[in-house]
Amino acid sequence: MTQQRVLITGGSIGIGAATASKFAAAGYSVVIADVLDSEGEAHAAELVRSGFDVEFVHMDMASASDVTEGVRATERDGFDAVIANAGIARLTPFLSLGEESWKHTMDVNLEGTRRVYQAALPAMIAKGGGSLVALTSISGVAYGWGEHAHYSTSKAALVGLTRAVAVEFGGRQVRANAIAPGFIRTAQSLDEVNSMGAAGMVGAADRVPLGRIGDPDDVADVVVFLASDAARYISGQVIVVDGGLLVKQ
Ligand SMILES: NC(=O)c1ccc[n+]([C@@H]2O[C@H](COP(=O)([O-])OP(=O)(O)OC[C@H]3O[C@@H](n4cnc5c(N)ncnc54)[C@H](O)[C@@H]3O)[C@@H](O)[C@H]2O)c1
Numbered sequence: 040m041t042q043q044r045v046l047i048t049g050g051s052i053g054i055g056a057a058t059a060s061k062f063a064a065a066g067y068s069v070v071i072a073d074v075l076d077s078e079g080e081a082h083a084a085e086l087v088r089s090g091f092d093v094e095f096v097h098m099d100m101a102s103a104s105d106v107t108e109g110v111r112a113t114e115r116d117g118f119d120a121v122i123a124n125a126g127i128a129r130l131t132p133f134l135s136l137g138e139e140s141w142k143h144t145m146d147v148n149l150e151g152t153r154r155v156y157q158a159a160l161p162a163m164i165a166k167g168g169g170s171l172v173a174l175t176s177i178s179g180v181a182y183g184w185g186e187h188a189h190y191s192t193s194k195a196a197l198v199g200l201t202r203a204v205a206v207e208f209g210g211r212q213v214r215a216n217a218i219a220p221g222f223i224r225t226a227q228s229l230d231e232v233n234s235m236g237a238a239g240m241v242g243a244a245d246r247v248p249l250g251r252i253g254d255p256d257d258v259a260d261v262v263v264f265l266a267s268d269a270a271r272y273i274s275g276q277v278i279v280v281d282g283g284l285l286v287k288q
Pocket residue numbers: 048049050051052053054055072073074075098099100101124125126127128147174175176177219220221222223224225226227228
């Protein structure tokens with residue numbers, strides 16, 4: 040069997056980095072795309088030292104040329120899976136939310152996903168299909184997150200994008216799904232200004248039925264599952280990975 044190739048945006052740290060490690064361990068050839076060059080290069084180098092096939096490419100999801108050129112430079116005969124994981128969360132009260140802040144979050148979280156899907160789909164289809172996975176959020180599917188209207192809106196829009204792409208490209212054997220993580224311990228959630236911070240995470244664990252904050256690996260395992268043949272009949276879905284948070288009364 041030929042080796043499968045996967046592109047992971049925002050793969051330098053956090054959930055994306057854990058996902059890169061899991062795909063590498065599962066035998067994939069991995070491309071990590073990110074704006075954090077030194078972290079991404081270090082993570083790729085560490086995986087290469089462990090004997091895996093991993094490379095890093097600089098890619099700013101807000102730049103159409105970065106995305107197009109980065110995909111062209113690394114896709115070889117087409118990616119088997121594309122993981123649209125890169126995302127930013129900025130705290131901004133709604134009445135202070137200006138055009139630039141709104142547009143920048145949309146540009147990275149939503150437009151970045153559209154860009155990378157559009158860049159990767161032609162070769163993916165030409166080679167017979169593949170899997171697209173977007174990282175949305177519980178705040179995009181069910182959970183209100185005050186002072187994060189731009190973030191939550193971008194994440195909700197990813198659900199629409201996922202469903203539309205699943206329908207449009209299903210006939211060409213492309214599956215599109217999304218994952219909505221709950222509270223996961225990463226730089227994003229530990230950010231004291233823009234998110235819950237370390238103390239907030241401790242309190243949040245009590246609200247999770249499974250009694251703990253999630254680790255990046257908890258999400259990464261589900262990403263790899265959705266990309267794999269084990270998920271061959273799953274498309275257009277959003278899988279919530281939140282330790283039971285959303286169903287708690
Ligand atoms: N951590 C959580 O609790 C949580 C919850 C729900 C959803 N998510 C989502 O999961 C995804 C991963 O989050 P995380 O917690 O690992 O965040 P993180 O901040 O630890 O990592 C995000 C990664 O995206 C990259 N990135 C940011 N802007 C970029 C850009 N313009 N171009 C390319 N890469 C860029 C960062 O450099 C970083 O490597 C995000 O989309 C996030 O919104 C996270």
